[in-house]
Amino acid sequence: MIQMKAxxxxxxxxPDVLKYEDIPEPQIRPDEVLLxxxxxxxxxxxxxxxxxxxxxKIPMPHILGxxxxxxxxxxxxLCERIKPGQRVLLxxxxxxxxxxxxxxxxxxxxxxxxxxxxxRLGGNREYMPAPEYTVIPIPDHxxxxxxxxxxxxxxxxxxxxxxxxxxxxGEDVLVLAASSGVGMAAVQIAKMFQCRVIATxxxxxxxxxxxxxxxxxxxxxxxxxxxxxxxRITDRRGVDVVFEHVGAATWPKSVESLASxxxxxxxxxxxxxxxxxxxxxxxxxxxxxxxSFMGTMGELHRxxxxxxxxxxxxxxxxxxxxxxxxxxxxxxxxxxxxxxxxVVP
Ligand SMILES: [Zn+2]
Numbered sequence: 001m002i003q004m005k006a007x008x009x010x011x012x013x014x015p016d017v018l019k020y021e022d023i024p025e026p027q028i029r030p031d032e033v034l035l036x037x038x039x040x041x042x043x044x045x046x047x048x049x050x051x052x053x054x055x056x057k058i059p060m061p062h063i064l065g066x067x068x069x070x071x072x073x074x075x076x077x078l079c080e081r082i083k084p085g086q087r088v089l090l091x092x093x094x095x096x097x098x099x100x101x102x103x104x105x106x107x108x109x110x111x112x113x114x115x116x117x118x119x120r121l122g123g124n125r126e127y128m129p130a131p132e133y134t135v136i137p138i139p140d141h142x143x144x145x146x147x148x149x150x151x152x153x154x155x156x157x158x159x160x161x162x163x164x165x166x167x168x169x170g171e172d173v174l175v176l177a178a179s180s181g182v183g184m185a186a187v188q189i190a191k192m193f194q195c196r197v198i199a200t201x202x203x204x205x206x207x208x209x210x211x212x213x214x215x216x217x218x219x220x221x222x223x224x225x226x227x228x229x230x231x232r233i234t235d236r237r238g239v240d241v242v243f244e245h246v247g248a249a250t251w252p253k254s255v256e257s258l259a260s261x262x263x264x265x266x267x268x269x270x271x272x273x274x275x276x277x278x279x280x281x282x283x284x285x286x287x288x289x290x291x292s293f294m295g296t297m298g299e300l301h302r303x304x305x306x307x308x309x310x311x312x313x314x315x316x317x318x319x320x321x322x323x324x325x326x327x328x329x330x331x332x333x334x335x336x337x338x339x340x341x342x343v344v345p
Pocket of ligand 1: 095096097098099100101102103107110111112
């Protein structure tokens, strides 16, 4: 039996539960390809999955990693589109492909929707099987590391801004934590749609990078009052769209930053989920609070067009060799990065 390297976890806990070890190379099914993984990006999901979520049990040992790029080594007999040797990335999300939601194109609402590294084994290994429908060829000029940095955050930010918040050209957008993966993606998407972007970040270096990404105004969320700054920049009007994913730490300021008819869209709660809401402003100012989870396969293909053309640029902060994955997790956990953290098998 051929052996390969993988990072497995047998229990939830700190970065030290991640074990770099030999396991047998996986078999593929007829509708799957075998991928030689060349780069895998970290997401907050990796940290949640590693630490364990109340009520969510996963089979052990587990392999993390949702954002995956590599080369196709073999294809199963039912594969028609993808050929061995192609450079590709994978859609992070998988679904049943048969239910009403899936065939309506909203596969992210499928009851069997899950992600590599979450409900199924992920990309922190040298070789992995992937259903052919998840495989998306990438152009030669795109590095595996940059390709791996793209899918999860760009599909999430695209779905949030355009589909859920109904972003229109010319609107004002507040992007929380531009240094995060989704924040980095949101700043660029909003700018591509000719919006004025106010971005928050922590510290001078990150504020400068947010500006370089295209943010028109920046706010230091450790030093400044977010909503007061938003009101000052917008001449007391507020913004049309607030792009939230931070949760408890920023929620009150995010809500205060909304203009009349404003939409707050959220995809996460990295600082906590329990928030307060004064509903008087919600109805009297005609505002909307919108949840968002991942995005559809169609939106992923749409967003990636712009990544492949170089109009949207996945920002890679740093790549770690896969044996040092525990250090990569700690690095992301300590919020040291701007953009994506990658592990390379
Ligand atoms: Zn389905």
